[in-house]
Amino acid sequence: MKPNIQKKIFDYLLKNKIQNFNGVPDSTLKYFIEQGLKKNKVLITTREEEAIGISVGMALTQSSTVVFMQNAGFANSISTITSLVQLYEIPLIFLIGWRGYLKNDAPEHEKIGKIQPKLIEILGLDSKIITEKNWKISCNWALDKIQNQKSCALIVKRDFVD
Amino acid sequence: MSKGILLIRKEAIKIIAEKISNNPIVSANGYLSRDLYEVCDKPSNFYMIGSMGLSSSIGLGIAMMNPKKRIFIFDGDGNILMNLGSLITIGSVMPKNLIHVVFDNSSHESTGGQPTHTSKIHLEKIAKASNYIVFKTSTKTGIEKIIKKIKTLHGPIMILVKVSKSKTQSKRVEIPPKKIRQRFMKSLTRS
Numbered sequence: 001m002k003p004n005i006q007k008k009i010f011d012y013l014l015k016n017k018i019q020n021f022n023g024v025p026d027s028t029l030k031y032f033i034e035q036g037l038k039k040n041k042v043l044i045t046t047r048e049e050e051a052i053g054i055s056v057g058m059a060l061t062q063s064s065t066v067v068f069m070q071n072a073g074f075a076n077s078i079s080t081i082t083s084l085v086q087l088y089e090i091p092l093i094f095l096i097g098w099r100g101y102l103k104n105d106a107p108e109h110e111k112i113g114k115i116q117p118k119l120i121e122i123l124g125l126d127s128k129i130i131t132e133k134n135w136k137i138s139c140n141w142a143l144d145k146i147q148n149q150k151s152c153a154l155i156v157k158r159d160f161v162d
Numbered sequence: 163m164s165k166g167i168l169l170i171r172k173e174a175i176k177i178i179a180e181k182i183s184n185n186p187i188v189s190a191n192g193y194l195s196r197d198l199y200e201v202c203d204k205p206s207n208f209y210m211i212g213s214m215g216l217s218s219s220i221g222l223g224i225a226m227m228n229p230k231k232r233i234f235i236f237d238g239d240g241n242i243l244m245n246l247g248s249l250i251t252i253g254s255v256m257p258k259n260l261i262h263v264v265f266d267n268s269s270h271e272s273t274g275g276q277p278t279h280t281s282k283i284h285l286e287k288i289a290k291a292s293n294y295i296v297f298k299t300s301t302k303t304g305i306e307k308i309i310k311k312i313k314t315l316h317g318p319i320m321i322l323v324k325v326s327k328s329k330t331q332s333k334r335v336e337i338p339p340k341k342i343r344q345r346f347m348k349s350l351t352r353s
Contacts (some may be wrong), residue, residue, distance in 0.1 A: 020227075043255070045219075046247025053216035054251070057188070057223020060208070060347055083212025084220075088343040 001156055005132045006031035009139060013066060014041065016143050018093070020058050022051040023068035028097030028158045033068065048073035049080045052092070059090045064146060068095040071116050072109070081123060081151075091146035094125070094153040101157045109158075120153060127153035168300050168326035171265045175236065176201040177302055178263060178321075181309045186224060186350060187234045190217040190241040192272035194265060196332035198236060205345035209335045215244030218252065218262060225257040225317075228350060232259045232317075239266040239280040246288065253292030258316040262294070267325045275327060289320040300324040 010021075010032050021036045022043045036042035045051040048069045055065040069077070074096050085092060099105055100113015120127050126145060130138040138154055145152040169177075171194065179187065179202035188208045189195040195209040210217045221235035242248070242264055252260060268281040286296045295315060297308045305323060312319050335342070 043251070045251055047245075049213070049216060050219045050245060050247055050251065053213065053219025053245075053248075054223040054226075056216075057220040057225075058227050060220070060224055060343070061227040061350060062347070063227045080213050080216065084210070084216065087212055088339045090343070 001028075001132055001159070003031040005135055007035040009130070009135050010035040010039075012136065012139050013093075013143075014039065016139070017064055018066050018143075019063045020055065020065040021068065022055050022058075022065065023095075024048050024051060024070070024073050026068065026070035026073075026097035027162070028070065028099065028156050029068055029095065032095070048077045052077055052080045052085060055092050056084055056088070056090050059092060064091075066093045066095055068097075070097045071099055071112055074116070075112055075119070078119075078123065081125065085151055086124070089149065090151065091149045092151045093142045093146055094151070096153055096155050098155050098157050102159065102161060104161055105158060116155075120155075125151060125153050127155055130154040130156055168324060169302065170328040171267060171325045172197040172201055172328060172332065173302075174265055174305060174323050174325050177305050178234075178236075178309060179204075181306070182232075182234060184349065184352075185232050185234055186346070187236055188217045188221040188224065189236040190215075190238045192238060192240070192270075193328075193331060194236060194238045194241075195335055199335045199337075200332040204349075206349040208346045209337070209342050211335055211339065215241050215248075217241060218245060218248040221260060221262070222248070222252050222255065222257060224350070225260040226255060229257075229259055230353075231350070232261060233257075235260070235262045237262060237264045239264060239268060239278045239285065240270040242285070243278055243280070249289055249292040249294070252318050253294060256293060257318055260317040261312060261319045261321065262289075263321045263323065265323050265325050267327050269327055271327055286320070286322050289322075294318045294320040296320045296322065298322040298324070
């Protein structure tokens with residue numbers, strides 16, 4: 001996804017009352033995170049589970065939060081999602097970079113990239129793939145979800161190889 | 163350290179929970195939350211019954227957004243060892259209102275009492291290196307003195323309480339998780 005769209009997505013979420021952006025960096029989301037750091041709204045954590053824990057704490061104060069991560073980190077997070085986010089019904093927006101979307105991505109991303117859509121579905125986490133074309137609709141969809149006290153995920157395809 | 167018999171965790175929890183009135187507490191999973199539920203149930207307790215290791219992270223999130231309240235984390239040694247990175251993040255954010263109490267029995271009591279490594283590694287040194295002000299005690303009078311002393315101090319503060327394993331076990335938290343969340347959120351909106 002182009003740098004300017006990533007920046008637009010950040011600005012749009014911020015404008016729409018997302019107060020916190022916590023997570024572990026992902027190169028797929030590089031420009032989104034860069035924009036957040038510039039605006040001093042990003043907290044980088046040591047692991048994805050930690051980011052979710054902090055975000056849950058913020059949500060308990062009725063503060064809206066995005067958690068960002070790569071899909072490898074999403075795999076780390078599964079127990080935290082089931083036994084914290086879903087158990088206590090905490091509304092969060094997950095923003096997840098999809099490594100392994102391209103078949104020629106690095107080998108460590110191949111398996112998780114393949115099972116990711118099913119994994120999210122089995123978890124019962126509503127998700128949308130956010131693109132350069134639908135980004136505003138997708139953001140509105142996610143904002144609406146947390147407004148209605150539901151968690152959801154926005155997935156960003158890794159559409160380049162470095 | 164005292165040479166006498168150590169307190170059990172439940173006794174230590176009771177002393178602190180009663181002293182701090184309605185300040186929010188986020189308590190770790192395992193027997194720790196059960197103990198807190200049994201000795202001092204309050205709407206301002208967030209019993210984290212799943213998500214092993216994350217009570218300090220949840221506490222950090224609350225503390226950052228709620229700077230007027232002092233937020234207590236009731237952690238266990240097994241729990242914090244699963245999320246040591248949390249000390250790094252807390253020490254970087256430096257929340258003045260965060261008090262991190264670690265009840266350390268050097269064991270994973272709820273899974274059968276298997277040893278943790280806190281008998282060999284000094285948690286207090288890791289916390290100090292992570293910008294915490296650290297207190298360590300193993301007695302009732304020690305705990306009481308520290309609770310009085312920290313009233314005028316800025317966090318992050320760690321209180322490391324060495325406790326012994328207990329012979330009895332507390333009952334499960336009987337409140338449904340959604341209800342735990344709802345009453346906790348309501349308690350946060352009160353001044």
